[in-house]
Amino acid sequence: MSDKPICKSRRDAMKMMLGGFAAIPVINLVGLGNVQASDLPPVDPATNPIAIALKYVHDATESERESYNRPGAPANEQTCANCAFDMASEGEWRPCSLFPGMAIHENGWCTSWALKS
The missing domain is CATH 1.20.5 (Single alpha-helices involved in coiled-coils or other helix-helix interfaces)
Known part of the structure; x- marks a missing residue:
């Protein structure tokens, strides 16, 4: 030593x-x-407590995004694909910093949506 x-x-x-x-x-x-999003299980909007609290849906057209009036983009253009919490730039299913260990759909939406810079 x-x-x-x-x-x-x-x-x-x-x-x-x-x-x-x-x-x-x-x-x-x-x-x-x-971490590959293909290895992550998708978020279940019906049973996941975070998804329920954030009103996450796999299809943004089925969401209440017009009533939340999130700044940054018109409501009809807000999806997970252009959200700041989306951790990937391509792919149908992507990791999200709000749902650790799970994948979100690129056309999804939740009340925490924020415009990606």
Whole structure:
């Protein structure tokens, strides 16, 4: 064993932190950080408590989006595909940050809809 302390100076501490931050993109390249929406089960709007509270529906035309008047886009253009909480840019079923571990439909809608920037 070594008698040297792990970090004896601020410079050594910074080197260790930067090395740790540099490892994050490598982990994503390996694929450990990727979740595919096709692997996620779809949200069940009838039984999921979050979906019920947010009035989530798979088909936005069946929603009450006109009565909520969410800013950012006309109500008839609001879908999960152009929502800020949608975590994918393509695909019929997508991961959503509001429904961890589940997939939403690209044509869905909920009361938390916010325009994607």
